Amino acid sequence: MKNKVVVPDEKQISRRITKNKLAQGIFFLATLFGMVVLATLIIRIFSQGIGYLNIDFLTNYASRRPEDAGIKAALLGTIWVMSITIPVSLILGVGTSIYLEEYAPKNKFTRFIELNLANLAGVPSVVFGLLGLTVFVRLLGMGRSILAGGLTMSLLILPVIVVASKEAIRSIPQEQYEAAYAMGATKWQIIRTVVLPAATPGILTGAILSLSRGVGETASLLMIGAMTFIAYTPTSILDSFTILPIQIFSWASRPQAEFQAVAAAGSIVLLIILILMNSLAIVIRNKYSKRY
Amino acid sequence: MKMNRLAKIGTSLSVALLLAACGNEPTDENDTGTNGDTSDGETSEGIAGSVQVDGSSTVFPILEAVAEEFSIANPEARATIGVSGSGGGFEKFIAGETDMSNASRPIKEEEAALVEEAGIEYTEFQIALDGLSVVVNPENDWVDYLTLEELEMIWGEASGVTTWAEVRDGWPDEEIKLFSPGTDSGTYDYFDEIILDGEQIKRDASLSEDDNVLVQGVQGSTNGLAYFGYAYYAENMDTVKIVPIENSEGEIITPSDETVQDGTYEPLSRPLFIYVKNESMKENETAYEFAKYTLEMAGEMATEVGYVALDDSLYEESLETLEGLK
Structure with missing residues (x-):
């Protein structure tokens, strides 16, 4: 040398x-x-x-008069859809990632699934919209309902949640597992007492970030027919709905210049919601992250 | 230590759950009187059922305005207006999912056949008119009017015409920049059918589903030429220049409320329709009231959102027909 x-x-x-x-x-x-x-x-x-942007804007329904137009239906629609998407995507996403990381045998088939998950995370949302339209709306007969919308959005963000959760679980040091095994813990005990506590901040951060992607999502729900005028509050998950980004999109394509301004006001509300959600993700990450 | 960690997990999980729980709040806001699926529920104070409408995005602003007024007059009633396009609306109409379908073109033969096959009887009503407006850049001082043949030369792929000079002698030898609504829109369908007989539109035309993009295109290009619904011209009168069109009588007509309504601006005026399901008119009081309300208000609402109302007598005739369906 x-x-x-x-x-x-x-x-x-x-x-x-x-x-x-x-x-x-x-x-x-x-x-x-x-x-x-x-x-x-x-x-x-x-x-x-x-x-x-004022209180009326939040409490009025959409209107043909720009000065009376509001986002009540869209805001409630977004909240309703999220109330389906959050539990469904969290339970399925975290469950999948725990299975893949902890239980699944490390063979070609598992690797194939993991590769596909990573690919799914990059699939255009319109494709998920088409899937939702075919399966939830038509095949399962849910109609253009909040339920169908929430499930479609769950599918859309599921791959991202799984990938983020897998990363969070994988970053737990091997020594932690070994220590638990040495104590005679079963797999489930380890998952409950070691894996989940350590991975929760990472999982939640990933989940909130992908949920905020979901909140701003337009194309997939446009496919399942969420572009509607509604002047009533939904009472069940089988009701029709519209969501914020679609309402904004609808206003932006109107001929009247005033509606462009209304669309901008809607965008501000959407921006604020997104900033709040992302800040929550940062707070959780900083507050609960464990350093080994 | 352990408890502490568990508490922290608990907190973070509850944050997530809190987000989920927010979703349930709206339930409490509901009036106790409303009932999810009282499709033909009748109460003493106003109507409380629901009506499903879907169809054209062009007609949507009128129906949205009608539904807004309808909801104020009947706070318990639930009117849902979807936007699936004329064709998409008929698809749902055929599937029996909607009580009323709106369209920016008449129902096609094959659609009518499918409706019949599904055992659905329907009635067609005109609710307003739209004058497709051809516009150029305000700096364009040569175009005084266009004939249908010239439009066909300009827009048809087959003609090979690319410059103004080829359209009419004395016009500048500059390339025309074309802006057209997207191929999914009823506006495109109508223009293509009337002007080009369904032939291929110029391949280098810029297409956009958002008509505001077409307006901007013409504003930004001296040689720009576009067509779109009258409402978009009415909102941009100062920044684009309207092109009068020669009609079949040889008269040169500028689209306006009067020329569209009295039928002299042709063939680029198009009627806007609603199709009602006869059975719904009979059995669903809300649907009937909504259709009635639509015909009563359509003229006023159409004008307000930028379309042209029909002659009053036509609405009265329609209302009589509707009455007969009940």
């Missing part, structure tokens, strides 16, 4: 410094581009929509 130390001459050094500066400049511009676009978007939405 030769271990020759090459001392660069001054020319080489200055060239390296230039390269470094160039790289720094490029990355800075890349960041700046994103920031400027985002800032423009937010400033535009706020300057356009803030005038329509």
